[in-house]
Amino acid sequence: MSAPSTGSPSGSDTRLAARPTIPGGDPFGTHRSVAPAGSLPQPAQRLDNDFSRLFAGELLLAVETLNIDAASFRQMEEGEGETDDQVIVGRVLGTIANRGKQHNPVTGSGGMLLGRVLQVEASHPDAATLRPGDRVASLVSLSLTPLRVDSVTAVRRPSAQMDVTGEAVLFASGAYARMPADMPERLALAVLDVAGAAPQVARLVKPNDRVLVLGGGGKSGILCAAEARRRGGPGAKVIAIESHAPYADDLRALGICDAVVTADARDPVAVRAATLAATGGVEVDVSFSCVNVPDAELAAILPVRDRGVAYFFAMSTSFTKAALGAEGVGKDVDLFVGNGYARGHADHTLAMMREMPAIRALFEKRYG
C-alpha cells in the first residue's frame, strides 16, 4: 500500500509542483494564524490554508484520511435526528471553510490525519530523512493543523474516519509518526489517534492499584484498561464502566478487567456504588475518564480515594465541572487534564498492538 519514496508517478508529480518558500515561519506555526494574527494556531479562530507557498520548517502533506476526534464526531452526528453522512460531510467542509482547519467550534477538538509527504521545507528538523511519498500520521490535533479538503470520498462512522483528497501542513514542532509496515494503516491510524492514553496510565498506575476506567469499552478505554492491568499486575483491581452493551461484552471477552459494569458515566452516584461493589467497599487509587459525553466529571471523582488521581482523557470534560465538582464533594484528589502528547507515545501504543494480539484483533474488526 505504501507509495514508494522514489520513482513513482505520483512522486514525480509532487516534485513538479514544488512550492516556493516565503519568508517567515516559526516552529509553533504562529505565522499561519490569521485571526488573531500571530497567535498560536490551536486557539486561533482561523488559519491560513493557502499551500501555494510554504514557510520555514513546514512539512506539506497530501491528506488521505481524517480521523475525527470521537467527541467532535458525536457532536456532529447530533441535533438533526437521522443524520446522514452528507450532513457530517457538510459540517466538516463548513468548519474548514470558516477556520482553515478541522476545529469543531462546539467541542473545541479536532482529530488527526493520515497522508503522504509532498514536500519538506529545508529547515524542517527531519528534512534529511523525510522523503516525498513517505506515509505519515499527524500526532498533533487537527484543531491546529492548516488543512484544505478538495473532496470527501468515504465516511466510516464506526471509526469516525473520512477518506478525503486535500493538503495539510505540519509545523516544525508538530509531532507525526511514520506508518508502521507490520499492521494495516487504518488500525495504526485508529490507535495513534489515542496514542497518549496508555503512556500516561503507565506513569500513574502502580502494582496492586485499584483502577477505574470510564468508557472502558471504547478505543482509549481498552488501551487504558490493558495498560492498567499490565502495570498493576495480577494483584490490581481494574474496573471498567461502559454504557454500550456490545462494547462492554467485547471488553469482558478480553479478560483484562476484574469487573465490567454496564452503567451510565453521567450518573456519578451509580458509578460510585458499582465501583465500591467491585472493590469490596474501597475507593480506587486512580480513575481514567475515556467517555465521549458531557457531564461525566463527577463519576471520575466520586469513587477515588483521598489523595488519589482522576485523569481526564475525555475531550468532553468541563474544566469548571471537574474543579468545582471535586471541591463540592470534598475530594482531595489530583485532577489531570489529559495531555495527548507524551514522549515516545506513538511507539508505545503501536507496540501494544504487537504485544496484545487479542486487542489488535478486536481493533482490526472495529476500526480496520
Place this chain on the structure above:
Amino acid sequence: MSAPSTGSPSGSDTRLAARPTIPGGDPFGTHRSVAPAGSLPQPAQRLDNDFSRLFAGELLLAVETLNIDAASFRQMEEGEGETDDQVIVGRVLGTIANRGKQHNPVTGSGGMLLGRVLQVEASHPDAATLRPGDRVASLVSLSLTPLRVDSVTAVRRPSAQMDVTGEAVLFASGAYARMPADMPERLALAVLDVAGAAPQVARLVKPNDRVLVLGGGGKSGILCAAEARRRGGPGAKVIAIESHAPYADDLRALGICDAVVTADARDPVAVRAATLAATGGVEVDVSFSCVNVPDAELAAILPVRDRGVAYFFAMSTSFTKAALGAEGVGKDVDLFVGNGYARGHADHTLAMMREMPAIRALFEKRYG
C-alpha cells in the same frame, strides 16, 4: 461583630423559626437537585432552595455576604459598557431565581459565602459543636449551594463581594470554616475564597525550583507566589506575569518575586520570552495560572520544561484548549485542573495571613 451563640434576640428569633426535618437527604446533596432530579448539586441545572423544611444532615445559614468568583464577577461586568451595580445585582438575582444557586451560566463558577448558623439538623457531622449564631464561611462553591437572596444591601466591586440578606444550606459533606477571631471578616472571607491555592503550591514546588505565576498580582496569584518563595527557598526563581500595572507594583513591593513582568497572559509567545529572559534561558519547572481571562492556557504551558507541571487555578481555563494546546506544541507536561479543596486548606491559608504581615496589610487594603 460575632453574634453571641446563646441568648441574643436574633438567636431567639432563629430558634422560634426552627424548620422541620423531612425524610430524605444524603451527604452530597442530591436530594436538593430538581433538574436533573437526583443529580449531584454542582452539575444540576436547578436546586430546591425552599428552606421552610430541612433534610437530614443539612446546615442552615443566614447569609450575610456573597464572595463571587473572580471570573464570574468579571463576566457579569462585561457586555454592557458602563455596567452599574444594579446590573450586576440583577444578574445575580436572575441566576438565583433560575437555578436556586449563584451558578454563573456562562463561566460555570460560583464563589462562597459568609453567614451565621441558623439551624443544624441533628445528623450533621458537626451537630455537637455548631451552635446557632456561629459565624462561618462556606468552602464549597456557590455553584452547588442552595441559596435564597431576599435583598442586596451593598456591592463591593474591588473585592467581588455583595452584602445580602438571605439563607443557604450546606450539605453534610460541605466544607466550611469558622471565622477566625484575629482578623477582619472581610479579609478572612477574601482569602478563604482561594484557600485551595497555596496548599497545592506547597505540594508541588521543591527547593530551588523555577516557578511561573500567571496573574501573580491578584489574590490567588500573590498567595501562590508567596508559597512558591517559601517552599522554593532563596535558590528558587519565582517569576510573575501581571497585566494590571498597579497589581504588578504591589507584587514587586512585596519582594517575593525575582521578576514581575507586566504582560498579557493571552500572549503565550510573549510570556515565554519574558520568562526565559528572567531565568537566563531555562524553562520553568512548574507554572500556576491564576488569571481571570480566557485564552491563557498556552501561556502556562509554553514556558514549562519537559515533564514539568502546569497547574490551572483559573476558572476561565478551557479543558480542550489546555489539552490540545500542550499536544500541539509537543509539550510533555502534567496539566492539573485546580482542585479548590485540599485537606486543611483553610487553616493553611489563614495561617499565611498571620505569618506574612506585608501580604496581610496589602489584602486588608484591597479586600478589607
